[in-house]
Amino acid sequence: MATWLLPVLLAAGQLALLPLDPLSRWQNVTVVLASLAVAGGLGLRLRRPVGSLLVVSAALAVATTVVSADDHVAAVLLIGLADLIALFSVAARCPMRTMLLSLGGLVVWQGALSAVQSGVTSDLALEVLLSLAVNGMAAAFGRVRRRWHRDRAAAARRLAAAETAHREAAAAERGRLARELHDVTAHHLTSIVVNAQAADLLAEQRPELRDEALSFAARTGRETLDALRRLVAILPADAADAQEEAPPLSELVAGFAQLGQQVVLDLPDGDPPGPLAGALHGIAREALTNTLRYAPGSTIKIRFWYGRDSAEFTVDDDGTGTEATGVVGLGGGRGVTGMRDRAQALGGTLTADPRDGGGWRVQASLPYAESRNQRVNRWLRSQAVIDAGLVLLAVLLPAAGLFAPDSALNTAATLLVLAALVAHVVPLLWRRHGPWWVLLAVAATTWLGPLLVAAGVVGDEDSWVFLFSAGAEVIAVYAVAAYGVRPRLTWLAGLGAALSSAVALSVLMVAVSAASSGNPFVNIFGLALLAVFTVLIAVLLAAPMFGSWAAGRAARVRRERRRSREESGVASATALAGLRARAERARFADGLRAAVLQHAAALPQAADRGDLPTVLTSAREALRAMRSLLDNLTTQAVPASAVLTGSDQEVPPSVFG
Numbered sequence: 001m002a003t004w005l006l007p008v009l010l011a012a013g014q015l016a017l018l019p020l021d022p023l024s025r026w027q028n029v030t031v032v033l034a035s036l037a038v039a040g041g042l043g044l045r046l047r048r049p050v051g052s053l054l055v056v057s058a059a060l061a062v063a064t065t066v067v068s069a070d071d072h073v074a075a076v077l078l079i080g081l082a083d084l085i086a087l088f089s090v091a092a093r094c095p096m097r098t099m100l101l102s103l104g105g106l107v108v109w110q111g112a113l114s115a116v117q118s119g120v121t122s123d124l125a126l127e128v129l130l131s132l133a134v135n136g137m138a139a140a141f142g143r144v145r146r147r148w149h150r151d152r153a154a155a156a157r158r159l160a161a162a163e164t165a166h167r168e169a170a171a172a173e174r175g176r177l178a179r180e181l182h183d184v185t186a187h188h189l190t191s192i193v194v195n196a197q198a199a200d201l202l203a204e205q206r207p208e209l210r211d212e213a214l215s216f217a218a219r220t221g222r223e224t225l226d227a228l229r230r231l232v233a234i235l236p237a238d239a240a241d242a243q244e245e246a247p248p249l250s251e252l253v254a255g256f257a258q259l260g261q262q263v264v265l266d267l268p269d270g271d272p273p274g275p276l277a278g279a280l281h282g283i284a285r286e287a288l289t290n291t292l293r294y295a296p297g298s299t300i301k302i303r304f305w306y307g308r309d310s311a312e313f314t315v316d317d318d319g320t321g322t323e324a325t326g327v328v329g330l331g332g333g334r335g336v337t338g339m340r341d342r343a344q345a346l347g348g349t350l351t352a353d354p355r356d357g358g359g360w361r362v363q364a365s366l367p368y369a370e371s372r373n374q375r376v377n378r379w380l381r382s383q384a385v386i387d388a389g390l391v392l393l394a395v396l397l398p399a400a401g402l403f404a405p406d407s408a409l410n411t412a413a414t415l416l417v418l419a420a421l422v423a424h425v426v427p428l429l430w431r432r433h434g435p436w437w438v439l440l441a442v443a444a445t446t447w448l449g450p451l452l453v454a455a456g457v458v459g460d461e462d463s464w465v466f467l468f469s470a471g472a473e474v475i476a477v478y479a480v481a482a483y484g485v486r487p488r489l490t491w492l493a494g495l496g497a498a499l500s501s502a503v504a505l506s507v508l509m510v511a512v513s514a515a516s517s518g519n520p521f522v523n524i525f526g527l528a529l530l531a532v533f534t535v536l537i538a539v540l541l542a543a544p545m546f547g548s549w550a551a552g553r554a555a556r557v558r559r560e561r562r563r564s565r566e567e568s569g570v571a572s573a574t575a576l577a578g579l580r581a582r583a584e585r586a587r588f589a590d591g592l593r594a595a596v597l598q599h600a601a602a603l604p605q606a607a608d609r610g611d612l613p614t615v616l617t618s619a620r621e622a623l624r625a626m627r628s629l630l631d632n633l634t635t636q637a638v639p640a641s642a643v644l645t646g647s648d649q650e651v652p653p654s655v656f657g
Helices: 002-020 025-043 049-067 079-093 096-118 124-167 169-201 208-234 249-257 274-294 335-345 369-403 411-430 435-445 448-454 463-483 491-517 524-594 596-609 612-633 646-650
Strands: 262-266 299-306 310-317 349-354 360-367
Touching (some): 049 096, 169 612, 208 596, 208 612, 274 310, 369 411, 411 463, 448 491, 491 524
Antiparallel strands (some): 349 360
């Protein structure tokens, strides 16, 4: 019903105007049929915007050709707005390319129609420019509306995500803590088990390995213990505060190379963005730990490159290493899930599958955030088109009379008048960034017209072009009310603009009167006339100035209310989610102190005593305690969208940890 309300009102209003502009019977029939066709075309604007524009343009072409719009303006006054409405719908609902093609086609169509109806005259170029400005602004407003809908949809998604995070905060935090514990301890403890087991098995053939394994266990055990204690210390803090900058992949690879892993790096120049670097480091660390467990000594290739819209990352091992059977079963079955969660957190995907010919491949595809700048640029261009269209219209409307055959201006005077008009409206291009300064600049350049008239550059017969100067002030007042600082004082913009424009226009009118009568400008009569004109014009301008201020103020209030409503909902849900996550971190810290730390503390002590069997037992027990703690965390009911799911069943724990 709402879709047809505007078309019906437009057609009804146009038919109501017919008696005011007498036409022949044939012309009346044409206008009625054209109005109905326009209404029907606009009714399709939401479902078939391009088709709606075609129907409306064709109907208007028939009406203006038969009726002769120059002589019967009222006959097509209202339906003449229909093509702007249809173009707005195209811009709001269709891709950029479709909008540009529709805009160009409409401007060419209207220019050709004008040439057929009125002939190719000197005014044709001006008409095409006006058509481009008006239609371009309609299309730009449509793109702004499209962006508005996208922002509202994005805000709704953010609120829904925040509410979901609130409901699932504890489960999500358990998953994050599980990954953190796994990342901090798994590869350290696994390295100790691998070295201690090798030294134990080869004790008779290579007795020197015992001392190396003990030294490595003492050093790595203390590092693990320190890492666990730091984790316990930071657990009560917020997750954002606990995150550290990921070290370069080269440092990670160097640590695994000391354990006998042969790793080849293939990376682009420059460091990836922060979140991307953290995800890559976590995925690479887990993948390398898995190869250390199940294929130590194999050759591994890590490759990272940027695709068109994503960052690609692969970790391949050739599967030629020897299986470390003593380590099998110590994995928690969460390695692949943790890597996949890291990729999904950035909106990407991750797979871990056997390679043809042996070995495994971990492959991640992550969105590259810089590609999103294109949408921002499109939004900025739409706003710039609106501002440029306003400036162009503000110049073209008064400048149209400068090139009329009866104009008394010479070339130099015409250029000066054009320069004055352009200088008056160009500041509007910055109305969103510095509205108060723009209003001041517009008010100051209003005086260029009176100065040119007073200097005799412009005669009284051409001075009317400056009467439209107040239009720029109306736009500037709206900008101050909508975007200016100190919102409570923005009403002063309407008052100041009304008084400034009234004084400038009064001086212009008195100067024209003095020039036409031959009397001097500064006398008692001239000053009295100036005062009368100022009061009358100020009263006339008060309505549009304060109306513009009220419209800008209303737009500002709506924008701030919408922003507050959207952001407060997200902030509230996020805060509640933070409280639940904090409680989960405190519970996790208690479990970590009671379980894993006990065995981790015994490990370096046994290494210092030279007790290799106890080192091996302590490392295994620490891994088992870690696994038990993680299993205990996941025994509670976890929603399907939580981080820890059964998705790791795709890859058996005996293959990837």
